[in-house]
Amino acid sequence: MGFLDKIMGLGGAKSDSKKQEIRDIFNASVEGGDGYIVFAAMHMVQEKKLLKEVRTFYNYIIGYKDSSDPELVIIATDHELSDIGEPVRCKKSECTEAKYLEQTGSFTVTHPGLGSEPVDFAVIVSTAWGGYVIDVSCLDEFAPFAEFYQNRFAK
Numbered sequence: 001m002g003f004l005d006k007i008m009g010l011g012g013a014k015s016d017s018k019k020q021e022i023r024d025i026f027n028a029s030v031e032g033g034d035g036y037i038v039f040a041a042m043h044m045v046q047e048k049k050l051l052k053e054v055r056t057f058y059n060y061i062i063g064y065k066d067s068s069d070p071e072l073v074i075i076a077t078d079h080e081l082s083d084i085g086e087p088v089r090c091k092k093s094e095c096t097e098a099k100y101l102e103q104t105g106s107f108t109v110t111h112p113g114l115g116s117e118p119v120d121f122a123v124i125v126s127t128a129w130g131g132y133v134i135d136v137s138c139l140d141e142f143a144p145f146a147e148f149y150q151n152r153f154a155k
Contacts, residue, residue: 015127018136021081026063030073030087036063039141041121042133043106057132060121064145069093070152072109074119079133088113098154100146107149 022040027033041060046053061075061084070092076085090111092098097110097118106122123146125139 014135015137018081018134019138022061022134022136025077025081025084026061026073026075029061029075029084030063033063036065036073037141037144038063039138039145040124040134040136041107041138042124042129043120043122044132055132057129058121059134060119062121064148064153066148066152070148072153074109074114074121077134079131079135081134090114092153092155095153095155098149100150100154105142105146 018040023038026036026038030036039062041062043058043060045056045058047056048054057079059077059079061077061081063073063075065071072090073087074090075087077083088111090109090113094113095109095111097108099108100106101108101120104122106120108118108120110118123138123142124133124136125142127135127137129135
């Protein structure tokens with residue numbers, strides 16, 4: 001890995017180790033987990049409260065697979081991967097909405113298993129977030145997932 005990659009947080013041995021941990025968590029949480037492509041995702045919400053800005057970070061492990069009814073599995077977690085939620089399977093046929101937001105490079109999905117509000121997320125492409133998101137770079141996973149989402153999953 002080059003100097004510029006280190007500065008930008010674009011992978012390395014530590015990131016590869018975290019990817020393996022993410023894979024292990026996914027496989028332990030989802031029946032048939034080996035059949036999915038897996039990556040880490042996040043979402044940040046910014047709110048103005050009085051005179052300051054408050055940022056809330058959400059972290060996810062996401063697996064996807066293509067089939068006659070393409071599927072996402074979303075697992076909420078914390079940035080340390082110590083608090084793992086229950087997996088939510090989102091088949092395309094069951095989603096009420098799924099969009100790729102090109103301006104931000106993020107994705108949104110509305111599914112009954114995720115509650116009444118859509119879940120927004122972006123693929124984590126850098127380890128430079130400083131302890132707020134999962135410390136991994138999934139840059140290599142972004143393009144294949146974006147293609148799958150736009151061409152097979154989005155409605």
